[in-house]
Amino acid sequence: MSEQQQAIHVVDDDEAMRDSMTWLLEGEGYTVACYDSAASFLAARNDRMRGCIVLDVRMPEMSGLELHEKLEALGSQLPIIFVTGHGDVPMAVSALQRGACDFIEKPFNNEDLLSRIKRALELENQLAARYQLNSAITRRLEQLTQREREVMQLVVAGKLNKQIADELDISMKTVEAHRARVMDKMGVRTLAELVKAAMTVN
Amino acid sequence: MFIRPPSRQPKQTWLWLAPYAAIGIFALAMLILTGLLQWREQDTALSALEGDMHWAERTIEARLHAHQDFLTELGREQEFRQLTYESFQVRASRYVRDNPEISAIIWVSTDGKVEWVAPNESTAAFVGEQLAGIRLSALQEALRARRELFSPDYAGADQRRANDLILPVQQGSADLGAFIAMQSLEGLLRVTLPTSFTSRYSLSVVDADNREVFSNSSVRPTDRRISGAISLDLPSNQLGLNIVAYRGGGAWLPFVPAALIVFLTLIATATLFQLRRHAGRRAETEEQLRAAYAFRQAMSQSLVTGLRAIDLDGRITFVNAAFCRMTGFEEAELVGIAPPYPYWPPEEFDQLQRNIDQALGGQAPPGGFEMRIMRKNGERFDVRLYFSPLIDAAGQQIGWIASMNDITEPKRARVELERAHERFVTVIDGLDTAVHVADARSGEILFANRAFQHIFGFDTVGRDSALVTAACRPAPEALALDPSDIDPATLPVEIFDGELQHALSGHWYHLHERAIRWVDGRTVRVQLAADITDRKHIDEVNLQQQKRLEQTSRLITMGEMASSLAHELNQPLSAIANYCAGCVKRMQAGNYKLEDLLSAMQKASDQAERAGKIIRRMRDMVKKSDPNRQPIALAELLDEARAFADIEAQRTSTQIVVDLPGNLPKIVVDRIMIEQVLLNLIKNGIEAMHDTPVERRRLSINARQIDARLLQVEVADNGHGLAEEDVEKIFAPFFTTKQEGMGIGLAICRSIIEFHQGHLWVEARREGGTVFRFTVPIEESDDE
Numbered sequence: 001m002s003e004q005q006q007a008i009h010v011v012d013d014d015e016a017m018r019d020s021m022t023w024l025l026e027g028e029g030y031t032v033a034c035y036d037s038a039a040s041f042l043a044a045r046n047d048r049m050r051g052c053i054v055l056d057v058r059m060p061e062m063s064g065l066e067l068h069e070k071l072e073a074l075g076s077q078l079p080i081i082f083v084t085g086h087g088d089v090p091m092a093v094s095a096l097q098r099g100a101c102d103f104i105e106k107p108f109n110n111e112d113l114l115s116r117i118k119r120a121l122e123l124e125n126q127l128a129a130r131y132q133l134n135s136a137i138t139r140r141l142e143q144l145t146q147r148e149r150e151v152m153q154l155v156v157a158g159k160l161n162k163q164i165a166d167e168l169d170i171s172m173k174t175v176e177a178h179r180a181r182v183m184d185k186m187g188v189r190t191l192a193e194l195v196k197a198a199m200t201v202n
Numbered sequence: 203m204f205i206r207p208p209s210r211q212p213k214q215t216w217l218w219l220a221p222y223a224a225i226g227i228f229a230l231a232m233l234i235l236t237g238l239l240q241w242r243e244q245d246t247a248l249s250a251l252e253g254d255m256h257w258a259e260r261t262i263e264a265r266l267h268a269h270q271d272f273l274t275e276l277g278r279e280q281e282f283r284q285l286t287y288e289s290f291q292v293r294a295s296r297y298v299r300d301n302p303e304i305s306a307i308i309w310v311s312t313d314g315k316v317e318w319v320a321p322n323e324s325t326a327a328f329v330g331e332q333l334a335g336i337r338l339s340a341l342q343e344a345l346r347a348r349r350e351l352f353s354p355d356y357a358g359a360d361q362r363r364a365n366d367l368i369l370p371v372q373q374g375s376a377d378l379g380a381f382i383a384m385q386s387l388e389g390l391l392r393v394t395l396p397t398s399f400t401s402r403y404s405l406s407v408v409d410a411d412n413r414e415v416f417s418n419s420s421v422r423p424t425d426r427r428i429s430g431a432i433s434l435d436l437p438s439n440q441l442g443l444n445i446v447a448y449r450g451g452g453a454w455l456p457f458v459p460a461a462l463i464v465f466l467t468l469i470a471t472a473t474l475f476q477l478r479r480h481a482g483r484r485a486e487t488e489e490q491l492r493a494a495y496a497f498r499q500a501m502s503q504s505l506v507t508g509l510r511a512i513d514l515d516g517r518i519t520f521v522n523a524a525f526c527r528m529t530g531f532e533e534a535e536l537v538g539i540a541p542p543y544p545y546w547p548p549e550e551f552d553q554l555q556r557n558i559d560q561a562l563g564g565q566a567p568p569g570g571f572e573m574r575i576m577r578k579n580g581e582r583f584d585v586r587l588y589f590s591p592l593i594d595a596a597g598q599q600i601g602w603i604a605s606m607n608d609i610t611e612p613k614r615a616r617v618e619l620e621r622a623h624e625r626f627v628t629v630i631d632g633l634d635t636a637v638h639v640a641d642a643r644s645g646e647i648l649f650a651n652r653a654f655q656h657i658f659g660f661d662t663v664g665r666d667s668a669l670v671t672a673a674c675r676p677a678p679e680a681l682a683l684d685p686s687d688i689d690p691a692t693l694p695v696e697i698f699d700g701e702l703q704h705a706l707s708g709h710w711y712h713l714h715e716r717a718i719r720w721v722d723g724r725t726v727r728v729q730l731a732a733d734i735t736d737r738k739h740i741d742e743v744n745l746q747q748q749k750r751l752e753q754t755s756r757l758i759t760m761g762e763m764a765s766s767l768a769h770e771l772n773q774p775l776s777a778i779a780n781y782c783a784g785c786v787k788r789m790q791a792g793n794y795k796l797e798d799l800l801s802a803m804q805k806a807s808d809q810a811e812r813a814g815k816i817i818r819r820m821r822d823m824v825k826k827s828d829p830n831r832q833p834i835a836l837a838e839l840l841d842e843a844r845a846f847a848d849i850e851a852q853r854t855s856t857q858i859v860v861d862l863p864g865n866l867p868k869i870v871v872d873r874i875m876i877e878q879v880l881l882n883l884i885k886n887g888i889e890a891m892h893d894t895p896v897e898r899r900r901l902s903i904n905a906r907q908i909d910a911r912l913l914q915v916e917v918a919d920n921g922h923g924l925a926e927e928d929v930e931k932i933f934a935p936f937f938t939t940k941q942e943g944m945g946i947g948l949a950i951c952r953s954i955i956e957f958h959q960g961h962l963w964v965e966a967r968r969e970g971g972t973v974f975r976f977t978v979p980i981e982e983s984d985d986e
Contacts, residue, residue, distance in 0.1 A: 013852070014773055016809050020780030023802050027784040027791075058853045061896075085772050106772040110783035 006121055007031040007051040011041045011067065012083070013059045021054065028114060038062035042070065050128060052120035053080045054113075077127050079120040083108070137201050143185050151178040155191070156198045221474050229467035236459045248430075254403065255430045255445050258395055262443070265394045266367070269304065270350055272297055273369035273381045280309075280371045280378060287318060294320030303389030305358065312345055312377045314338045326358065326384050337366055344368040345377050355387060355409065355441070363387050363407070365441075387441075404446040414444070508585075508606035511592055516541045516562055519601060528585070528608055530578035547576040561589045561602060572609065583610040636731040640667035641724060642685045642717055648726060657704075657731070667727070674704040674711055674731070685717055685727050694718040697727060701734065709735045767820045770849055774809035774816075781806035819845075822874070831958075833868040833981040836905055836913065843880035847888070856888045856899040866905060867980040869913055871958055876978065879951045879962075883917040883974050886947065890921025890972065912960065913980045918973040923966055932964065951976075 008030045010021045018034040025032045031051070035041035038059060053071075057064040064082055071078070082103035102116050144152065147168075154164045165175045188194045276294070279285035294307040298321055305326040309318035314333035319326075333341060340353030350369040358364035367383040387407050395405070406417035408431075429446040502509055508525030512518050517540045526533055529545040536543070546554050550573065557571045566589035574584050586609045592601040630637060636654035640647045645666040655662060662670045676698045678684075685697055698715040711731040720726040781802045788794035819842070840860055844851075851858050869876070880903075887901045898920050905915045924932065933952050948962075955962040960977040967973050 014777075016777040016805070016812075017773065017780075019805060020777040020784070020802075020809075023805075024780040024784035024787070027787040058849075060852045060855055063853075063855065085769060107776045107779055110779065110787075 005031055005050065006124065007033050007049075008117060008121075009033045009035065009041065009049075009051060009053045009078070011035045011038060011053060011059075011064070012056040013037060014056070017056070024110060024113075025117070030117070038064070038067035038070075041067065045071075045074075045076070047075075049076075049078065050124065051078065052117060052124055053078050054117070055080050055082055057082050057084045077124070077131070079123050081113075081116055081120055134201060137186075137197050140186050140197075141201065144182060148178050148182050148185070151175060152182045152186075152194070152198070155179060155182070156195050218478055222471065225467055225470045225474070229463055232463040233460055236463065251403070251430050251445060254399060255432055255443075258399065258405075258443070258445065259432045261394050262390065265301075265303075265390065269301070269367055269383050269385070270369070273307070273350065273367060273383055276307075276381050277369045277371040280381070281373050290318055291320050291322065295322070298324070301393065303387075303393045304383050304385045305364065305389075307381060307383050309379055309381055310341065311379045312341075314341050317379065340366060341368055341370075341380055341382070344370045344380060348372055352441070355407075358384070358386060406444045406446075408442045408444055508608075509603065510536075510606060511601055511603045512562075513601040514562065514599070516558055518543070520603075525606060528577075528583075528606065529575070545575045545577070547574060547582055550574055557587075561604070564591075566602075583608060584613050585609060634733060636711075636733075637728070638662070638667065638671075639720065639726050639728050641720075642688060642727050643725070645669075648720065654731070657707075657709075671729075673706045674702055674713075676700065676702060676713060676715070681715075685725075688717050688725050690719065690725055693725060709733055710738045767816050767846075770816055770846075771813050774813040777809040778806045778813070781809070831870050831872050833870050834873055835868050836866055836915065837862055839869075839871075839873060839877050839880060840903065843877050843884060846881050847884040850885055850888050851901070854888055854892070854899060855896050856891060856901055858884065859900060859902045861902065861904040863906060866913065867907065869978045870981050871978050872954075875954045875957070879954050879976065880915075880917070882947045882951050886974070887917055887919035887921065890919045890923075893922060894920050907980065908977065911979060912977045914975055914977050916973055916975050918967060918971065920967075920969075920971040923970055924964065924972050929964055929966070933962075 008025050010018055010025075010032060012018050012021070012034075013036055015036070018036065022032045022034055033044070035044065039062060041053075055064040055067060062070075068080055068082075071080075079102070083106060084103055085106050102120060104113055104116060141149070150168060151164060154167065159167070161172055161175045161179070165172045168175070183189070183194065186194055186197055188197060276285060276290065279289075290309070298304050298307060306324035307320050308316050308327045310316050310333060314337075316327050316329055316331040316333070319329055332338075336354050336356055340351065344351045348370055350367065353366040353368060355363045355365040364384055364386050367385060368380050369382075370380045371378045391400070391405055391407070404417065406414045408414050429444065431442055431444050433442040502522040503524075505522060505524050508528045509520070509522040510518060510525050511520035517538060518536050519538075521533055521536045526536070529536070531544060541555065541558050542551060554573060554575075557573060560566060561571075570586045570588035572584065572586050574582050576582050586607045588605045589602050590604075591599050592603045594600045631652040633651060633653055636651065636657050638647055638650040638654045638658075645668045647663050647665055647667050647670060650658075650662050657674075658670050668675070680700065681697050683695070683697060688695065695717050696715070697717055698713055701710060701712050703710050710733070712734045713729060713731050715727055715729040717725055718728055785794075785799050785802050788799065837860075840862070844858060844860070847858065850856075884901060884903070888899075891899045891901070900920055902918050903916065905913055908914045933948050952962045955976045955978070958978050960979065962974065962976040964972055964974050
C-alpha cells in the first residue's frame with residue numbers, strides 16, 4: 001500500500017491566487033502543492049499522487065477543462081474542484097456532467113471552499129481504500145490455480161460440494177480439498193467473506 | 203448511277219478527212235470507169251454507124267443509078283424516034299409503079315413544057331404545064347451540059363420535098379427535050395432503106411448549105427456524136443445525107459450510172475457531214491457533261507455538308523468527302539451498306555431505324571431529322587438530316603439523297619445563346635431595379651423588365667413611355683439634354699441622374715437615364731429606376747439613431763468596460779479574501795508566527811492596491827466624458843487596452859502579438875476613445891477565432907506611419923473571416939455576426955475614428971481571417 005500523504009494540488013496561473021491559496025490551506029493544516037500551469041502539473045503528476053486538485057478553469061495554453069480531460073484519459077482518480085470566474089457557469093456544468101467532482105465560483109467564501117476540499121479528500125480516501133482492497137483481492141485471485149478458480153466460481157454461485165463434484169467430474173474429497181485451499185489463499189474464513197471478496201472485484 | 207465520265211479523247215481532224223477522200227476517190231474511179239465504158243460503147247456504135255452509112259449510101263446510089271439507067275434507056279429510044287407515046291406510057295407507068303419514090307416521069311420540051319406524063323392518073327404533073335423556077339433552070343442546065351442531073355429540091359405537089367432527075371435527050375447537036383423523073387426524097391429514103399435501118403438512125407437530107415431538107419424523124423436525136431454525113435455521089439447533086447444514131451433505151455441512159463454515182467457520192471458526203479456534225483455536237487455535249495460532272499464532283503467534295511445517297515431499299519450508293527469526314531468512315535466502308543449503318547450509336551438504334559423507315563416511306567419531315575450519330579472512334583455528335591428524292595435521267599425515282607449537317611456546334615451555340623438570353627432575362631428580371639428602354643423620339647417602350655412592369659403595369663411594351671411613366675418622370679428642364687435631339691455620334695450619353703418620388707405611390711426612386719444606341723441602331727433612352735424608399739427611410743432613421751448612438755455609445759462602452767473590470771477584480775479580491783481568511787484561521791488557532799501574518803497581510807494589501815488600480819482605470823474613463831485629445835504613445839494605449847483584453851485572451855488561449863516600430867511618433871487622440879477602439883477590435887478578433895485551433899489563435903497588432911500626418915494601425919486575426927457581403931455591413935449599427943453581440947461596437951469605432959479625421963476599414967486576409975485597419979493623426983513635429 002502506498003503511503004503517500006493526501007495533498008491539495010493548486011493549479012492556477014495567477015501567482016497571487018496560488019500564494020494566497022497556499023497561505024489559507026496551510027493554515028488549515030493541509031499539504032499544498034502549487035503549479036503555475038496545467039503542463040507543469042502534468043509533468044509532476046504520478047499514479048501514487050493522493051489528495052485533490054483545485055483547478056483554475058481559465059488558463060492560457062491549456063485550460064482547466066482540457067487538463068481534466070487529459071487526467072481522465074490517464075485514469076487519474078483525484079477529485080477536482082474547479083474555480084471559475086463569473087460567466088463560466090455553462091463550462092462548469094459541462095465539467096460536472098463529465099463526472100468531475102465540484103466547482104466553486106470566484107470570489108468564494110473560505111468556509112465553502114474548505115468544506116468542499118474536505119469532502120473531496122474524504123471521497124478520495126474511500127476511492128483509494130477501495131482501490132487498494134481491489135488490488136489485494138486481485139493479487140490473491142491470481143494465486144489460485146485454474147481448477148481452484150472454477151471451484152470458487154461454483155461455490156460463490158451457491159452450489160453444494162456434491163453438485164460441484166458432478167459438474168467438474170471430480171470426487172467430493174477433491175472438491176473439499178480445493179475449497180479449503182481457496183479459502184486459505186483468499187484469506188477468508190467464512191463463505192460470506194468469500195462471496196464479498198468475489199463481488200468486490202467483479 | 204454515278205458513272206464516271208468518258209475520258210477525254212484527243213481531237214483527230216485528219217481522221218475525219220479520210221472518209222471524204224475515200225468517197226471522192228471512189229466516185230472519181232467510178233466516173234472514169236463509166237466514161238471509159240461509154241466511150242467504148244460509142245466507139246462501137248460509131249463504127250456500126252459508119253458501116254450502115256456506107257451501106258445506105260451504096261443502096262441509095264444504086265437506086266438512083268437504076269433510075270438514071272431507066273431514063274437513059276428511054277432517052278436513047280427517043281433519040282432515035284423509036285419510042286412512042288404508048289410505049290412510053292406503058293413502060294414509065296410500070297416503072298413508076300415499081301418505084302414508089304417516083305411520083306411521075308414526064309417528057310418536057312426544051313423550053314420546059316410538059317408534053318408527056320406517065321402515068322396518066324398522076325397528079326404530080328399535067329400535060330402542058332410549064333416548068334418554072336429552079337426546075338426550069340435545072341432543065342436548062344441539064345440541056346446545056348448535055349448530061350443528066352438532079353435539080354435542087356423543091357416543094358412537090360403535096361408540099362413534100364422533091365427533086366427532079368433530068369435526062370436531056372439530044373439528036374446530034376439538037377436538043378429534043380428531056381425526060382424528068384420526079385422523085386420524092388422521102389419516098390426515096392423509105393424505099394431504099396429498110397425499116398430496121400430507119401428505126402435505128404435518124405436520117406436527114408441536107409442541101410449544099412447543109413440545111414436540112416428532109417428528115418425521116420421529127421424527133422431530134424440527142425447525141426450528135428454518133429453521127430455521120432455522106433454526100434450522094436450524083437451529077438450536079440449537092441444533096442447530102444446526115445445519119446444520127448438513135449440511142450438505144452434513150453439518150454440519157456449512159457448518164458444514169460454517172461448520175462447515180464454522183465448522187466450516191468452526194469448522199470454519202472451529206473451523211474458523213476451530218477455524222478460529223480452529230481459527233482461534234484456529241485463531243486460538245488460530252489464536254490459540257492464532263493465539265494458539269496467535274497463541277498458537281500468538286501461541289502460535292504468541297505461541301506461541308508455531308509451527302510449520302512441511298513437506293514429505295516436504304517442501301518448506301520454514294521457518300522461525299524464531307525460525309526466521310528464527319529463520320530470518320532472510309533467511302534468503301536459505307537457504300538453498299540444497308541441499315542443499320544455503322545455510324546449508328548447502339549443506344550439510338552430504335553430512333554434511327556424509325557427515321558430511316560419514315561424517310562424511305564417518303565414521310566421525311568421537310569425540316570429534316572435531328573439525330574445523334576457516332577463517329578468511327580465512338581464520339582457522338584448531333585446532325586440534321588434532310589431527305590429529298592433522287593431522280594434519274596428517265597424521271598424515275600431511284601433512291602433518296604440526304605444532306606447531313608453537323609449541328610453539334612450550332613446546337614451548342616444555340617443552347618448557349620438561349621442560356622445566355624435566359625440568364626440575361628433572369629438577371630434583368632431578377633433586378634429590383636426597374637429597367638426600361640424607350641425610343642428617344644417616339645417614346646415607344648421597346649423593353650421593360652419585370653420590376654418595371656410591377657411598378658408601371660404589365661402591358662407597357664409598345665406604349666408611350668411619357669404616358670406610362672408620367673407619375674415618376676424627371677421634368678424636361680431637369681434633363682441634361684433634349685433626348686429627341688441627340689447627336690448619335692456622342693452616344694452613349696447620360697441624360698439624367700437623380701432621385702424622384704413617384705407621385706401616386708409615394709415611393710422614392712433613384713432614376714438614372716442614359717441615351718444609347720439600340721440594337722437596331724436607333725437612339726433610345728435607357729432608364730434604371732431603383733426603389734430607394736427603404737433606404738431613404740433607413741437613412742432618416744439612421745440619422746436619428748446615430749445621434750442617439752453617439753450619446754449612448756460612451757455609456758455602453760463604459761458598461762462593457764465595467765463588466766470586464768469587475769471580472770478582473772475577482773482575482774485580487776479572491777486573493778485578499780484568502781490571505782485574510784488564512785490569517786484569521788491561524789490567529790483563531792493561536793498557532794501562528796507574526797512575520798508570517800505580516801507577510802500575508804502585506805500581500806493582501808498589494809492585492810488591494812492592484813484592485814485599486816483597476817478601479818482607478820474605470821474612474822478615469824467615467825471622469826473623462828468629453829473628448830480630450832492629447833499626444834500619447836500608441837504603445838501606452840495598447841498596454842492599457844491589453845490589460846482589459848488579456849482576460850479574454852487568456853480565457854480563449856489567444857496569443858496577442860504586438861509588434862510596433864521603435865520610433866513611432868505620438869498620436870493626438872482622446873485616450874479613452876482610442877483605447878475603446880483597440881479593445882473592441884482586439885475582442886472582435888479574439889471572438890472571430892473562436893473556431894480556430896488553439897495553436898493558431900494568434901492576434902497580431904502592428905502599426906506604421908504612412909505619411910507626415912497619419913499613423914496606420916492594423917489588428918489582424920486568423921479567424922473565420924468575413925463573408926463578402928458583410929464587409930460593409932459590419933459597420934452598420936446593430937449588425938452583428940455574434941450571437942450575444944449588440945452590434946454597436948464597430949459602428950461606434952468608426953464614428954470615433956472618423957471623429958479623429960481617420961478611417962476604419964476591414965479587409966480579408968489572404969491567409970484567412972480579417973484585418974482591421976484604422977488611421978489616426980500624429981503629433982506634428984515642433985521643429986518644422
